[in-house]
Amino acid sequence: MGNFLAGKVVAVTGAGRGIGRAVALACAAEGAKVVVNDYGVAIDGAAPSSEVAEAVVKEIEAAGGVATAVADDVSTMAGGQRIVDTALAQYGRIDGVVCVAGILRERMLFNMSEEEWDPVVGTHLKGTFTVFRAAAAVMRRQGTGTLVGFTSGNHQGSVAQANYASAKGGIISLVRSAALGLHKYGVTANAVAPVARTRMSANVPMELKEIGEPEDVAAFVVYLLSERARDITGQVYTVAGPKIAVWAQPRELRSAYSEGGWTPEKVAEVVPGTVGSDPMPLLAQLSAMAEAARDGARPNR
Known part of the structure; x- marks a missing residue:
């Protein structure tokens, strides 16, 4: 085990599978106590189950780490708050939150229904807000903390994912707003746009030349959560296998x-x-x- 995050408490949403799981495992391996959140749904948000979050906790504990599971829906204010409250109750503080949770419901814009729009935006964008909001209130008092949102290259636009692309663009604006509003309190906020082999990337209708594994993304997130990245805020980074890139600020x-x-x-x-x-x-x-x-x-x- 490493010590990049020794003494820190980190909550990770969507941590039951894919990138979220890799982030949770990596944080624990680097010394953090981890709150593992996953509503345990299918890729379209259906059939919730708490088993996937609990399975990751068992993996962390088997490797000598410390973790606890929270199988709440981050698209609700209560769900986001419960993740942070669990960290405080179990470990006494919250040093970082990483919001990976997301679902997909693809449809062309002219055919998209409200039932296909609301849950996707709710899980990605509101689900980032609920956790950021709860964590920011604590981090402000602590005078330190790190918020990490997950966006996508699709924030540029998407042919058949207007809901997903809109949510991912919103997360970037939320991260920048958090960076501006929380800077004076010692709290940073950044976004990561991963390109990695997951159950979501399997649906991309093109062959991605630059793609890596969830563990590549997890290593970068660990860095953002560490003291080595205390001066980095308001940024959007792509992690695609061997490549790390930073996006330009709007101008x-x-x-x-x-x-x-x-x-x-x-x-x-x-x-x-x-x-x-x-x-x-x-x-x-x-x-x-x-x-x-x-x-x-x-x-x-």
Whole structure:
């Protein structure tokens, strides 16, 4: 066992499988006491079960670590609060939360129902908020703590996952807001966009050239939770196997001004030649995806 997180208490949501499980195991291996949360649902959010969270706790304990299970639904305020309350009751503090929990319900935007929108946004975005909110209140008093949200490259947009992409984009904004609001209290907030082999990535309709294992992502998360990363906040990182990358902060590209105010005619004159637009990289992949679908293959990305 290592000591990157010695003495720390960390809660991980979605920790029963995939990346969440790898993060929980890695945190425990580096000395943290871990609250393992998983509602135990299928990939679409159905059939909850507490067994997966309890199984990870047993793995951690078998390896000599300390952990406790919380099989709550993070999309509820009570569920998010219970995760933090459990950490306080069992271990007396909360030093880090890692929000990995998520589900998928794919559908084209024009066919997507409320029942397909709400649970996905609720689990990913609200589920990050509920845990962040509960943890931030404690971390503010402690004067230290780390919030880690999980986003995706799909925050750029997605053909058939408007719900998922919207939630992942929202998580980035939530992380940046948390970083700004909690900085003076010694609390950091960052987001990770993983590319790893999980039950979710198995549904990606293209062959990913840059992809790794959940353990690659877990190693990076351990770093973010450690004292070595105390000065890092408000960032979005991709971890894809051997690659670690940081995303740019939002910023204006070009601007134009009109002294006498805007009319549609003035806008039409200025925007094409002066302001322009910023190309959308994923649009260039759509034709390749369509061609691959006709051929029964999966395009590279």
